[in-house]
Amino acid sequence: MTIIHIITSLGIGGAEKLLVNVVNEQVKQHSVHIIYLKPIKDLVPVLDANIKVKQIPLNFLTVSRLKKYYKTVKPTVIHTHLGHADLLGIWSARNQKANIFCTMHNIYFKKNFLDAIFFKCYTYLFLKISKNCKVISISKSVEEHVLKKLKLPQNRSFLLYNAIPNSIKAYKTTKNKTINLLFIGRLEKQKSIPTFLKAIYQLKQQQNVNITATIVGDGSLKKELETLAKKLQIKHLVNFVGKQEDTNPFYNNAGIFILPSIWEGFGIVLLEAFRAKVPIIASNIEGPSELINHNVNGLLFEPENHIELANHILLLINNSSLRERLAQKGFSTFTEKFQINTYVKKLNELYEHF
Structure with missing residues (x-):
């Protein structure tokens, strides 16, 4: 097969990581292309050298350039990921002979009035252009969102949980007296990092509690969160290390992984923590509660x-x-259910049969 994946960017995020893991496996048997729209390419260096990677800028010429690329490549499958890529990719592919797929990576969460308007516009456009598109959801909660909010017919909806490679050594939790608490993700409202910082402040009031915290990631709330850490007088305990291409060393040094999100489609970082044998504490919300x-x-x-x-x-x-028990059970959960080779096998079957 010749497969074209279209994604909004190749920055460091859950959807982007999933795509990289998928194509690095797919390219072993198929011709694989990635088109990204925004000039963010953090993950390009970890792509297999045999994958064809191209940026098509996000502007009024995007659709015509996508069509031109399809004409040259003649894809068997066109697969889109994330908002801009979904709408533009599906629209540009509407007269193609290729099978069209879209992966939904998150759920809609009403943050404000403008977000509600944007989602209504997205829903309207998606339903208008996606009549030949099959939609893959990364969790049951996302699939429920797709069926109810986007009103997609059941026969075009498929559930396929996220997965990651098993090629990374499974790390053991540290034996240091000081426990390092780890968060990895975007520094945005969705992740509810103030909840994490307030919990650290609460623990600071206890005697004989030796902890540090590492926050990996970047985002619009970084300065605000650093200010909050200073206000809570825990700045000396919290290390903001910014965006990191390789997060494996941070799992290696972690005693506990924290995911305090207020909404989450899945949380691929949870699989990474499972794989690294780091015990997890996560908020009881759709997505993480399925894992x-x-x-x-x-x-x-x-x-x-x-x-x-x-x-x-x-x-x-x-x-x-x-x-130790939670870490071992988490690792078993990963090895039994969430390995990338099994995921890609199921994905390729969808490509071929639907």
């Missing part, structure tokens, strides 16, 4: 409840056997 069985392969807390988060962290600090 984590409370007190079996991780702990869940109510969103934005920093007291409950602090209590869960303290429980794991004081109970090394529980940390």
